[in-house]
Amino acid sequence: MIEKFEDLLEQSYDAPHGKVKIGILEEAIRIADVHLGPEEQFDARMLLVDTAIFSGHGEKAIVAFAWCLAYYDKHPEMANDHQMMWNYKWVADRLLLFPDIELAKVEATLEDLRKRFIQSGHGPHYYYYLKHVLAMNLEKTEEVKHYYEKWIAEPSDSLSDCHACTLANKTQTLLYLGKLEEALDVAQPILAGKVFCHSVPHRTYADLLLPLLKADRKAEADTYYQKCYELIYNQTGFLDTSIKLFTYLAITDTPKAVSFLEKYFKDAYETDESIVKFDFYIVATTIWDILEEQDSKTIQLPDSVKIEDIKQEMGRLATLFDEQNQTNVYTNKIKRVQTEIQGLQKIFQ
């Protein structure tokens, strides 16, 4: 069985991120669980954490990591601290995609992460980053500013994001705070192609689209849309980025938005990353309502999915998210995004 296990791991090294790779690793985990020892169980799960994170399956990363963390706490010699904390960092980051988990639990996780970072000789740089992202998600602007300042004042360390990601993250926050010019200054090395990584410039292009439109700079936005789409086309793990493109199309080009909807709907429908699903549904239903009935009828959705079900699920998620986070930002978000798209659409189409 060890040969079979090793063969699967070998295959997984070759496979690009995505379902196939996840399937291979899950099979390896089952074999390890049934026939092999904790070392193999641990290793295969650590690989799955990494793969699931970059394949848009945060839920699988969280579950696999939970196993590893518990094992590591009992057998700290199993992995080096840094490797463990590195994966924890990603898992915590993905946890923010699940507002269906109670806020108190997410916050407890971030505190646990902070404690462990410091215990293992790392700084709280990334912790502050996560805190400010969480605040952004919940639209607590004062808290965003507070943790943003802390984040950029804290020296970065080996658990921080790469340079490209750090710039992209700063850009995103500045855009959230409505500071377009400052954001463009920060993003300059990204836009000039001087720094890049796995997800940059992709997400920076996408983040800039709506702010540029609102500043009446459509020509720039068009260029970035095009560049971004080329980068993420047929790539796994960019569904969240694609929603921003989708929104942009909903505003600027309805026919393209409709075929975009058809292309990506299945991914959104199947994803377990609930905020991604929710955000996609908001744009999808907005487009649906913009169309004349005779046109919306032509949209091809997979299986027997009906738009009413989608709307209902969107509402269920909004209520659930609000409940779990003691807020109303999610319910309000539906209306806000709809109004925004409809308003801008009148200007740009």
Place this chain on the structure above:
Amino acid sequence: MDQFHFKVNLKGMIDLLSNHLYSTPQVFVRELIQNAVDAITARQKIEASHQGKIGLELFSSPGTLPTLYIEDNGIGLTEEEVHHFLAQIGQTSKNRAEDQDFIGRFGVGLLSCFIVSDEIVLLTRSAKENKTIEWRGKPDGSYTIQVLEQEMETGTKIYLQSKRGFESYFTKEKIQEMVRHYGEFLPFPIHFYDDKPIRLNSDKTPWEMTTEEALSYGKKKMQIDYLDAIPLYSPAGDANGVAYILPYSIRINAKKQHLVYVKQMLLSEKVEGILPDWAFFVTSILNVNLLKPTASREEFSNDERLKLVQQELGECIKRYLIQLSKTNVNQFKKIIEIHYESLKFLAQEDDELYTLFIDWLPFNTSFGRLAMKEIREYSNTILYTSNMDEFRQIHQVAKAQSICVVNGSYMYDTELLRKLPNVFTDYKVKHINSSSFMYNFTELSLEDRRKAYDFIELANKVLQPYQCTAEMRNYQPDDLPALYTTNEEALFIRTTEQTKEKANDLFSSIITQLTNNKIKPSFAQLCFNFQNPTIQKVIQSTNTSLNELIVEMLYVQALLLGNYPLKKQEFQLLNKGLISFIERGLGE
């Protein structure tokens, strides 16, 4: 505003170069030859019939450090040029408009010599003036220039005395080896003057050879019996070369390194990114004239032209394979046998290749590894599963029923299968999972349903806590009493249950919320086989407590058969069941 220039510390630069920019000190040989080639090319611009040549010699005597001598009959440098180009290290002697015709950058090139030498002496006479110039430079940046009285033929001579510690680069054997290494295919004769002149470069390049010659060259050079040699040509890069098909399979992520020459001078043996990513089954020898190497000279600037060259070279490989699939099927099959992963990727991207390749490509099926041609013989409807777990659940049953199911969970397989009806229009491709497969099991007759009813009701009750429902069908093989099947969602839930038992409280509660908030809970199924003799006996039994025990044991057995890790409560079932049966056995 005043403008100032800051001074660059030359010694620091040299350290930097030797430690970072050049991967090995021996590049000084490349730079020297490069300068000589450039000078000859420049001279041929003004004197078309000029026969260029390059010579090297090594002077050594006991007690002194050896000196390398290199001469060329190129264009030489005028006094002004010497000042201009050598004073400003790094400035090239070639003006921009002519950039395309020259390769090296004289100044930087010479600079690399300071890695191995503390003094460079250069004698030169330009084709443009009648002066013999002597330049002596030191690594601290100081240099002297004087005009010599002596006559000299047009060209350049350089003397390079070894630095202490670098003597190993200054032996006859090493010099010859390094020159051959870099300059094997240079268009001008290069000689090493020993007792008699030794020609160091060859007269035919791999890209001028026939396939047979190229293959035997490849074997001699790399000690590898390549499967085939594909000629390469790219107009965009003015590139020629040979792609050798590797005789063993190679990992997609393995580094794909190629032996690349720029204007026939070796750039590096480890160039990446010159062929498309999918071409990982070949290694190539290439000469490129129109691409810009980066400062380290070991790869190319990643620009539009590089993309075009990649594409054109890739096209050569594709065309060759297409040709081969029509004219030499045996050779083609041999290549597929080894490199099917690469070819699958290609076929999936390109419809023309798909049509040609698909029948030969191998897939994993319930009957083992089969080529698509063989798979097509089983049925006009090709069944496939898209993940390993599904395949594992049903492949045995499928085989017992003589049904060919393809395991589509490997890279590109699902995409390839889905395209099949485009080529074979009378074929259908159907995705199945364990439940849809089970629906094809024969339903029980009404009479049999009545017989099995009590048992199924009992089984459902027993299995409820394990998120599993019970069914009864007829299926092959007879000796399989029960089959555990599940779907992705149910399997994920199962994994979370299993993890919760291990995870810490915080994560355990997070996982609970992750799964609780999903809309519909998913159940696995345990499908009993009505045809199985044991099941036949069980349904006739009226002993409820025994039957419960049997259901539990069949459930655990089916899990084990399917390679599912047992949860804690399932382990307890197994223990309880075994003990009970043992006790029953002893009690009788």
